[in-house]
Amino acid sequence: MPISSKGFARSSLALIIVGLLALIGIVGTTIWLVERNRAHFDEVTEARATRIAAVDLRNLLQSAQSSQRGYLLTLDERYLEPYLDVVDRIVPAYELLNELLLPYPEAEQPMEQMRSDIETKLAELDRTLDLAQQGDLQAALGLVRTDRGEITMERMRTLLDAIVSAADERTFNGVIEQRGAVGALRIIAIIGALVIISVVGGAAWLVLRYTRELDTARAEVETLNRGLEARVGERTRDLMRANEEVQRFAYIVTHDLRAPLVNIMGFTSELEASLGPINALVESHPDNPDDPVLVEARQTANEDLPEAIGFIRSSTRKMDGLINAILKISREGRRALKAERIDLEELVEAAVSTVRHQITESEGDVEIRVSTPPVFSDRLALEQILGNLLDNAIKYRHPERPIEIAVDGRQERDGRIVVDVIDNGRGISEQDHDRVFELFRRSGNQNVPGEGIGLAHVRIMARNLGGDIHLQSNPDQGTTFTVTVAPDLRVIARSKD
Numbered sequence: 001m002p003i004s005s006k007g008f009a010r011s012s013l014a015l016i017i018v019g020l021l022a023l024i025g026i027v028g029t030t031i032w033l034v035e036r037n038r039a040h041f042d043e044v045t046e047a048r049a050t051r052i053a054a055v056d057l058r059n060l061l062q063s064a065q066s067s068q069r070g071y072l073l074t075l076d077e078r079y080l081e082p083y084l085d086v087v088d089r090i091v092p093a094y095e096l097l098n099e100l101l102l103p104y105p106e107a108e109q110p111m112e113q114m115r116s117d118i119e120t121k122l123a124e125l126d127r128t129l130d131l132a133q134q135g136d137l138q139a140a141l142g143l144v145r146t147d148r149g150e151i152t153m154e155r156m157r158t159l160l161d162a163i164v165s166a167a168d169e170r171t172f173n174g175v176i177e178q179r180g181a182v183g184a185l186r187i188i189a190i191i192g193a194l195v196i197i198s199v200v201g202g203a204a205w206l207v208l209r210y211t212r213e214l215d216t217a218r219a220e221v222e223t224l225n226r227g228l229e230a231r232v233g234e235r236t237r238d239l240m241r242a243n244e245e246v247q248r249f250a251y252i253v254t255h256d257l258r259a260p261l262v263n264i265m266g267f268t269s270e271l272e273a274s275l276g277p278i279n280a281l282v283e284s285h286p287d288n289p290d291d292p293v294l295v296e297a298r299q300t301a302n303e304d305l306p307e308a309i310g311f312i313r314s315s316t317r318k319m320d321g322l323i324n325a326i327l328k329i330s331r332e333g334r335r336a337l338k339a340e341r342i343d344l345e346e347l348v349e350a351a352v353s354t355v356r357h358q359i360t361e362s363e364g365d366v367e368i369r370v371s372t373p374p375v376f377s378d379r380l381a382l383e384q385i386l387g388n389l390l391d392n393a394i395k396y397r398h399p400e401r402p403i404e405i406a407v408d409g410r411q412e413r414d415g416r417i418v419v420d421v422i423d424n425g426r427g428i429s430e431q432d433h434d435r436v437f438e439l440f441r442r443s444g445n446q447n448v449p450g451e452g453i454g455l456a457h458v459r460i461m462a463r464n465l466g467g468d469i470h471l472q473s474n475p476d477q478g479t480t481f482t483v484t485v486a487p488d489l490r491v492i493a494r495s496k497d
Contacts, residue, residue, distance in 0.1 A: 026192035044174035051167035364403030
């Protein structure tokens with residue numbers, strides 16, 4: 001089943017969310033495990049420091065006792081050197097151990113007992129050594145034989161051994177916990193890596209599938225476009241041939257109509273010329289009201305024939321104007337357009353200059369606001385379009401106000417060139433907005449001479465230039481004609497070719 005753009009977006013969002021959750025889980029678990037590992041490391045470090053302090057204190061006490069016993073046995077001063085070296089370090093060693101055990105309330109009472117035992121033991125060591133140095137060896141040995149010092153020493157040794165064993169146990173448990181944390185971190189990393197690899201793999205598969213489907217769809221669209229372009233080209237050529245046939249037919253019809261029209265106009269002139277002799281003949285007979293033939297002949301010569309000939313002449317003139325209009329449009333449609341580089345502002349100024357004297361005579365004004373890049377179009381067609389629209393703005397001005405005309409030129413975002421011709425004339429009623437572009441159709445009061453082909457001609461030329469024309473108008477407020485043309489007529493010419 002093909003993946004739609006919405007399905008692709010939803011799937012991509014789901015994969016991103018899964019990957020984000022996995023990443024957050026990995027980071028959070030890693031931070032927690034690292035903190036836990038750090039706590040175990042601190043506990044191991046503290047246990048090792050406690051063990052070292054307990055061993056040091058035990059060694060100092062044993063060294064002091066051994067030095068005392070050796071001196072009492074030999075009375076050799078050399079045996080006192082170890083005692084003198086360690087005796088001052090025992091109390092600081094105890095203080096260090098006591099400080100390390102402060103976080104453990106259960107060690108408070110045993111450590112107080114050890115403080116008392118250390119004071120007792122140091123006092124006993126100092127007393128025995130003083131007696132031996134004073135020569136009373138038997139008294140010193142008597143104090144030793146009481147075993148009170150040995151009992152005190154054994155009690156301290158037992159406590160210190162227990163502290164060392166507890167520190168070893170804490171160290172062992174901390175190492176086990178550290179290993180467990182490291183193992184859990186390894187498992188979390190592996191699981192996270194698998195999840196991320198799955199998400200990346202799923203995203204890559206989704207992108208590849210979607211891209212493949214896009215390529216397939218693009219290939220199908222290109223195939224359809226090629227077929228469509230061929231069909232459009234074929235239809236365009238058919239329409240162009242049909243248009244040429246219509247233009248050729250219009251030209252032939254109008255050309256063939258002109259021949260009998262010329263004959264009619266010629267015979268009308270002969271009839272008009274024959275009125276003189278007829279009138280002379282009728283006037284040569286005396287008036288006789290009783291002669292009905294003479295009365296009828298005089299009425300025919302003086303009234304009926306001149307009226308009929310005048311009607312024929314006006315009708316032939318109108319038909320001649322219509323034929324000329326059709327021929328003009330037919331020739332315009334058959335004229336080959338010539339694309340050239342045109343400065344639209346200069347072209348508008350030239351078109352305005354040809355009618356400026358008419359605007360000045362009406363105390364009016366015209367404003368030009370053109371800001372477009374140079375265009376490639378047919379100069380003659382653009383001049384005819386602007387000239388016709390400016391001429392209409394002048395002809396159909398409002399009788400009660402001066403002429404005000406503005407010409408705006410701009411380029412739209414899609415590249416099209418747009419020209420607005422804005423006037424303050426009498427306007428066009430809404431129901432006639434489309435009719436005015438039809439051939440031989442006019443709008444409003446027909447007090448201005450015209451044949452009704454100007455705007456139809458303008459529309460044909462605008463469409464030939466790759467654009468169109470529209471209007472916005474309100475009666476008595478003015479009209480805005482908007483003409484759009486292609487920026488480059490050469491592109492249209494190539495497409496037609």
